[in-house]
Amino acid sequence: MAGRTAVVLVSGGLDSAVVLAWMQREGFECIALTIDYGQRHHVELECARRLAAHASVREHLVQQIDLRAVGGSALTGSDPVPKDGASHGIPITYVPARNTLFLSLALGLAEARGARDIALGINAVDYSGYPDCRPAFLESFSATANLATRAGVEAAQQGHLAFHFHAPLLNLSKPQIIRLGDELGVDFARTSSCYDPLHDGSPCGQCDSCRIRAAGFASADLVDPRMR
Amino acid sequence: MAGRTAVVLVSGGLDSAVVLAWMQREGFECIALTIDYGQRHHVELECARRLAAHASVREHLVQQIDLRAVGGSALTGSDPVPKDGASHGIPITYVPARNTLFLSLALGLAEARGARDIALGINAVDYSGYPDCRPAFLESFSATANLATRAGVEAAQQGHLAFHFHAPLLNLSKPQIIRLGDELGVDFARTSSCYDPLHDGSPCGQCDSCRIRAAGFASADLVDPRMR
Numbered sequence: 041m042a043g044r045t046a047v048v049l050v051s052g053g054l055d056s057a058v059v060l061a062w063m064q065r066e067g068f069e070c071i072a073l074t075i076d077y078g079q080r081h082h083v084e085l086e087c088a089r090r091l092a093a094h095a096s097v098r099e100h101l102v103q104q105i106d107l108r109a110v111g112g113s114a115l116t117g118s119d120p121v122p123k124d125g126a127s128h129g130i131p132i133t134y135v136p137a138r139n140t141l142f143l144s145l146a147l148g149l150a151e152a153r154g155a156r157d158i159a160l161g162i163n164a165v166d167y168s169g170y171p172d173c174r175p176a177f178l179e180s181f182s183a184t185a186n187l188a189t190r191a192g193v194e195a196a197q198q199g200h201l202a203f204h205f206h207a208p209l210l211n212l213s214k215p216q217i218i219r220l221g222d223e224l225g226v227d228f229a230r231t232s233s234c235y236d237p238l239h240d241g242s243p244c245g246q247c248d249s250c251r252i253r254a255a256g257f258a259s260a261d262l263v264d265p266r267m268r
Numbered sequence: 269m270a271g272r273t274a275v276v277l278v279s280g281g282l283d284s285a286v287v288l289a290w291m292q293r294e295g296f297e298c299i300a301l302t303i304d305y306g307q308r309h310h311v312e313l314e315c316a317r318r319l320a321a322h323a324s325v326r327e328h329l330v331q332q333i334d335l336r337a338v339g340g341s342a343l344t345g346s347d348p349v350p351k352d353g354a355s356h357g358i359p360i361t362y363v364p365a366r367n368t369l370f371l372s373l374a375l376g377l378a379e380a381r382g383a384r385d386i387a388l389g390i391n392a393v394d395y396s397g398y399p400d401c402r403p404a405f406l407e408s409f410s411a412t413a414n415l416a417t418r419a420g421v422e423a424a425q426q427g428h429l430a431f432h433f434h435a436p437l438l439n440l441s442k443p444q445i446i447r448l449g450d451e452l453g454v455d456f457a458r459t460s461s462c463y464d465p466l467h468d469g470s471p472c473g474q475c476d477s478c479r480i481r482a483a484g485f486a487s488a489d490l491v492d493p494r495m496r
Contacts, residue, residue: 101337101338103333103334103337103338104332104333104334105331105332105333105373106331106332107376109329109331110329110331110373110376110377110380111380112376112379112380112381113380130418130421134418135376136375136376136377136379136380136417136418137372137373137375137376137379137413137416137417138376139416140372140375140376140412140413140416141369141372141373141376143372144365144368144369144372145333145338145365145369147364147365147368148335148338148340148363148364148365148366148368148369149338149364151340151364151365152338152339152340152341152364153340171415171416171417171418171420171421172415172416172417174415176415177412177415177416180408180411180412180415180416181412181416183408183411183412184368184405184408184409184411184412185365185368187399187400187402187404187405187408188365188367188368188399188400188405188408188409189364189365189399189400190358190362190364190399192399193358193399
């Protein structure tokens with residue numbers, strides 16, 4: 041793997057911070073891609089900047105695309121983020137086609153930079169019910185990506201796939217992800233998981249994402265530095 | 269089809285203008301989506317606005333996403349657009365993962381608006397060699413879209429597909445597209461195909477896209493109002 045370049049989607053959240061550290065340990069030179077899509081939890085963008093700077097990535101691109109005009113999600117609209125821990129099915133924090141869009145941007149960046157590996161922190165265990173965090177989605181996107189691109193066409197002519205997608209957290213529980221991050225030396229103080237942070241950027245402690253994070257640290261028997 | 273809403277990708281070029289008219293004739297209420305991605309042929313955005321306004325679409329969303337920071341294409345970078353008509357294979361005007369990105373944006377908008385039909389002007393005949401204008405690409409993206417979304421998951425539970433993709437020009441030649449647009453009453457004066465327009469917005473007449481357009485009008489035995 042030495043010498044290979046990967047594009048890593050880095051949101052500023054806990055999961056993608058672990059993925060970035062994991063890809064670096066695997067020997068990839070990493071390009072971090074962060075999407076500023078008008079999310080109400082804007083503090084995660086600052087976390088992404090700190091994570092990328094600390095990890096000495098080759099490049100950190102923050103791509104802006106305002107999804108507030110699209111709407112359809114509590115994360116980009118005016119609907120309140122649910123805080124009763126009682127959501128079933130796909131929650132209203134789902135953002136329509138978000139991972140398809142983010143992976144499309146990662147794909148274009150990877151092709152333009154000559155990278156052939158793309159990594160993201162999707163997870164199908166504590167995944168809050170999002171359809172675009174399932175293995176079947178990622179497999180399908182991978183097939184699309186290899187048909188969509190110049191690099192994909194050229195590789196197919198030689199009988200192989202151009203682009204490889206890495207989702208190392210896909211089948212891990214939140215406590216397992218946190219333990220893995222701890223082993224990899226991830227500084228969780230530089231990550232933000234909250235969907236609806238307070239004015240000073242600190243987590244609300246009540247949204248689904250805060251609840252899953254807190255339960256994860258408790259199960260992993262570790263202290264969340266954001267909650268000290 | 270009456271009463272159904274569709275998202276139509278409208279670039280301001282000739283092909284998508286024909287697709288918009290075609291979808292309206294099919295009875296769809298149309299939402300036009302235009303992507304301002306930092307293309308050098310910025311004049312097409314003004315054409316898209318005029319086309320959408322004239323067609324009385326339900327909504328016209330111009331989504332901005334600057335692909336100049338990504339690069340990898342003569343359409344977003346400083347490399348000159350080729351004008352010798354001699355390109356073979358995939359030309360340098362290819363924009364990495366462009367149609368994957370545009371369809372992702374259309375998909376998110378469609379899901380947020382309750383639309384289940386998405387149309388675009390890709391063409392596999394005079395398609396300039398772009399990989400993301402092939403039928404296999406669109407079929408694969410359709411499968412991905414139906415896995416990626418809440419609407420896709422809910423429809424699958426009832427045994428059908430949520431999203432349907434329309435590419436009515438896929439197997440038409442350029443003269444056929446122009447004749448179809450003429451039948452549908454498309455005002456070609458409101459469209460721009462040139463990759464590298466002059467300062468006043470008029471076409472260069474020499475890039476691949478201008479050459480294909482000129483040959484198409486000649487074969488269709490029609491006069492291009494942009495060239496008067």
